[in-house]
Amino acid sequence: MDFHVEKSTFLQTMPDSAPDPLSTEKLHSQSLPPSVPCYFCNDITKEKALALILKCADFAAKKHSKQRRKDVEQTPYINHPIGVANILIEEGGINNPIVLASALLHDTVEDTETTFEEIEINFGSAVAKIVKEVTDDKTLEKEERKRLQIQNSPKKSHEAKLVTLADKVYNLRDLQRATPVGWTYTRVREYFKWAEAVINGCRGTNAKLETAIDVIFANYTKNVQEKCNCKKTDL
Secondary structure (H helix, E strand, O other): OOOOOOHHHHHOOOOOOOOOHHHHHHHHOOOOOOOOOOOOOOOOOHHHHHHHHHHHHHHHHHHOOOOEOOOOOOOEOOHHHHHHHHHHHHOOOOOOHHHHHHHHHOOHHHHOOOOHHHHHHHHOHHHHHHHHHOOOOOOOOHHHHHHHHHHHHHHOOHHHHHHHHHHHHHHHHHHHHOOOOOOOHHHHHHHHHHHHHHHHOOOOOOHHHHHHHHHHHHHHHHHHHHHHOOOOOOO
């Protein structure tokens, strides 16, 4: 697995040791904390990339430890961010540790007490930026958050679009596997329609992930047609 990542990005993302929380102001006033060595002339090692990803997984596991998915089995929530990261690797062919780290952390601010500052201090500004791009503002009404996801998806960075696509792959498959507790057929169908609009704004980002999504929609449409015995079904 090639863990190479642009050095200037990684410099902000993988400090050798976590900075002292008391020195946050100092950290923000400099491009890099003093503890970060210069990698300008050196390739990023696999060891450092692996350390970043494991640190993110551990962080996410602790943050989501008391949360469950909405399926009947109430599967641990941490399955989701790990699954999103795995989809990026296994299906999208993405080996960039910054993207994988962001995938592991993508729901921490939105669904736990985590702050963007906490993400930046622990994992760097590059990861924090991506996490922020894929995080809904929970102070807004649900319908407004959904509208903004559709509106903003074309404007996201390439990295944030990758996380968004993998997130939708996971969620759509999960819906096909098991309907969440309390969800009606209509709500599932509305989610598919909304997700398609979000995904359309990310088209042209990763052909493999987009093909996986097309297969999901094709299977969903086929299943709906079989259940209602019709020949044409719009999402």
